[in-house]
Amino acid sequence: MSATVMEVVAVRVPERSWRSEARAMRIVWRRDLIRFGSDRMRIATMLVQPLLFLFVLGAGLQTLAAASTDGVDLKTFIFPGVICMALVFSAMFNAISLVMDREFGFLREMMVAPVRRSSIVVGKCLGGATVASLQGLILLALAGFVDVPYDPLLLLGLFGLQLLIAFTVTAFGVLVAVRVKQIQTFTTVMQMLVMPLFFLSGALYPVAGLPTWLQVLTRLNPLTYAVDEMRRLVFAHLDVSAAAQQRLAPGVTWFGWRVPTLLEVGIVLALGLAMMAVAIRQFARTE
Amino acid sequence: MNSTPPPAIEVDGLVKTYGDAEAVRGVSFTVARGEIFGFLGPNGAGKSTTINMLCTLARPTSGSARVSGFDVATERDDVRRHIGLVFQDQTLDGYLTAAQNLRMHAELYGIDAGVVPARMRQMLEMVDLWDRRDSTVMTFSGGMRRRLEIARGLMHSPRVLFLDEPTIGLDPQTRSSIWRYIRALQEAEGTTIFMTTHYMDEAELCDRIAIMDRGEIVVLDTPAALKARVGADRLDDVFMHFTGAAIRDAETASVSDLSRAMVRVMSGARR
Numbered sequence: 001m002s003a004t005v006m007e008v009v010a011v012r013v014p015e016r017s018w019r020s021e022a023r024a025m026r027i028v029w030r031r032d033l034i035r036f037g038s039d040r041m042r043i044a045t046m047l048v049q050p051l052l053f054l055f056v057l058g059a060g061l062q063t064l065a066a067a068s069t070d071g072v073d074l075k076t077f078i079f080p081g082v083i084c085m086a087l088v089f090s091a092m093f094n095a096i097s098l099v100m101d102r103e104f105g106f107l108r109e110m111m112v113a114p115v116r117r118s119s120i121v122v123g124k125c126l127g128g129a130t131v132a133s134l135q136g137l138i139l140l141a142l143a144g145f146v147d148v149p150y151d152p153l154l155l156l157g158l159f160g161l162q163l164l165i166a167f168t169v170t171a172f173g174v175l176v177a178v179r180v181k182q183i184q185t186f187t188t189v190m191q192m193l194v195m196p197l198f199f200l201s202g203a204l205y206p207v208a209g210l211p212t213w214l215q216v217l218t219r220l221n222p223l224t225y226a227v228d229e230m231r232r233l234v235f236a237h238l239d240v241s242a243a244a245q246q247r248l249a250p251g252v253t254w255f256g257w258r259v260p261t262l263l264e265v266g267i268v269l270a271l272g273l274a275m276m277a278v279a280i281r282q283f284a285r286t287e
Numbered sequence: 288m289n290s291t292p293p294p295a296i297e298v299d300g301l302v303k304t305y306g307d308a309e310a311v312r313g314v315s316f317t318v319a320r321g322e323i324f325g326f327l328g329p330n331g332a333g334k335s336t337t338i339n340m341l342c343t344l345a346r347p348t349s350g351s352a353r354v355s356g357f358d359v360a361t362e363r364d365d366v367r368r369h370i371g372l373v374f375q376d377q378t379l380d381g382y383l384t385a386a387q388n389l390r391m392h393a394e395l396y397g398i399d400a401g402v403v404p405a406r407m408r409q410m411l412e413m414v415d416l417w418d419r420r421d422s423t424v425m426t427f428s429g430g431m432r433r434r435l436e437i438a439r440g441l442m443h444s445p446r447v448l449f450l451d452e453p454t455i456g457l458d459p460q461t462r463s464s465i466w467r468y469i470r471a472l473q474e475a476e477g478t479t480i481f482m483t484t485h486y487m488d489e490a491e492l493c494d495r496i497a498i499m500d501r502g503e504i505v506v507l508d509t510p511a512a513l514k515a516r517v518g519a520d521r522l523d524d525v526f527m528h529f530t531g532a533a534i535r536d537a538e539t540a541s542v543s544d545l546s547r548a549m550v551r552v553m554s555g556a557r558r
Contacts, residue, residue, distance in 0.1 A: 008444075009402055011399070012399070013369070013396045015365075016368070034382065038382060109395075112343065113367060114396065114397075
């Protein structure tokens with residue numbers, strides 16, 4: 001049977017090069033996608049919270065808010081913020097798999113392969129960004145229900161911002177995951193961080209005219225800039241009065257200076273890259 | 288150029304310390320090409336640390352080691368290209384099918400896509416899992432998983448295959464079939480096998496065995512020579528002879544000192 005001498009199919013492992021790294025990144029990235037695709041439960045459960053915020057909270061507070069939104073539906077206003085929240089949850093959840101892989105040993109298979117550890121981290125960040133953005137795509141599809149037009153340019157822009165934001169959040173999640181070795185610890189840390197990040201981001205309220213302490217905290221929160229660039233993009237495609245524009249999407253200001261969108265994008269991107277770099281250093285050090 | 292190929296593994300004065308604890312204290316040995324080398328020792332003897340250094344997962348504190356002719360500290364990538372590993376704990380992706388796991392491994396190692404299907408079929412047939420190639424690993428039993436890990440570790444034709452207790456927790460049938468694969472493989476590709484085991488009947492099947500204890504290699508020879516030296520019929524007795532009867536649970540020297548102290552206390556109480 002199989003114990004008899006085999007005619008061997010010869011294989012050769014090439015020397016490590018940039019192509020090995022590209023392959024490793026693709027493998028980690030694709031693995032995230034495969035997992036996401038096979039986990040319908042996760043896709044569904046991840047939608048519950050954003051939908052509650054968007055339609056239940058949005059509709060429930062509408063009468064209360066109607067006086068000050070200049071005719072804009074509250075749901076329209078919180079739509080970009082709710083998308084950001086969904087991205088944060090989804091991207092952080094994705095980073096959990098890194099902790100799981102460490103616990104269950106799959107990571108070891110990657111660690112002894114002739115590839116750099118940095119490629120694993122980069123692949124993971126890109127994978128998390130893609131998966132979270134796909135999740136966000138479902139929310140984007142609901143734009144029409146909250147009076148946001150299905151303008152191709154707007155949708156494309158929003159998807160681009162989703163990728164960017166999800167990348168940065170994943171980088172943050174990976175940074176935490178590299179340092180934390182147990183799933184329980186990771187979920188605790190995540191819960192401790194995610195809700196404050198969300199509430200202090202201006203996802204549910206305009207970030208102008210706030211009490212000073214809240215003004216300061218929102219400016220220190222990177223998610224504020226992410227929410228703001230999304231909201232600006234949405235409002236640029238809405239047909240609303242100048243007053244509503246001014247009141248609901250005032251933009252983030254630093255000592256009275258309005259932070260331009262490009263700088264906001266830059267902040268989020270730079271932060272993501274910086275956290276990824278730190279995660280790579282931490283990860284490379286583990287022996 | 289050297290006309291004779293280098294030995295599979297050459298270890299010279301290898302040391303690994305963690306803080307004050309000396310896990311491996313100057314180990315030296317050579318494993319010939321195509322040899323089945325058994326690496327034995329009580330828990331916490333430093334076997335895993337040694338293997339981790341040989342497969343570039345841990346950096347030696349001092350000393351050197353070459354695997355398939357490459358230095359484990361300075362030529363890590365080349366070492367990695369030429370070794371395969373089967374760990375004690377599972378490292379398969381349970382979400383993927385058997386075939387997907389192997390294909391991913393092949394891709395990770397950059398194996399020419401043209402030969403992957405044939406090679407994969409051969410490896411899966413060897414471990415009798417070809418029929419189950421499209422089932423997700425989650426549905427596999429412990430024995431099937433271990434067999435799949437072995438098939439995967441062999442996908443890239445490693446020169447040296449490290450097996451860290453490959454048969455632990457498996458039934459006798461699976462154990463003997465795993466040994467059949469190991470033999471078949473050695474014959475077909477001349478792969479060197481470096482394995483740890485706690486089963487003395489398996490150690491008996493190795494060409495040579497090294498017994499490690501407290502970070503040092505106590506003895507290294509063929510199973511027959513070792514038995515002759517101690518005057519024992521069974522390797523169990525050889526093992527006990529060289530490592531003593533005390534139970535070890537320790538990972539580091541400081542902890543094993545503690546357990547030794549406890550053994551002293553307990554044997555004192557018995558007196």
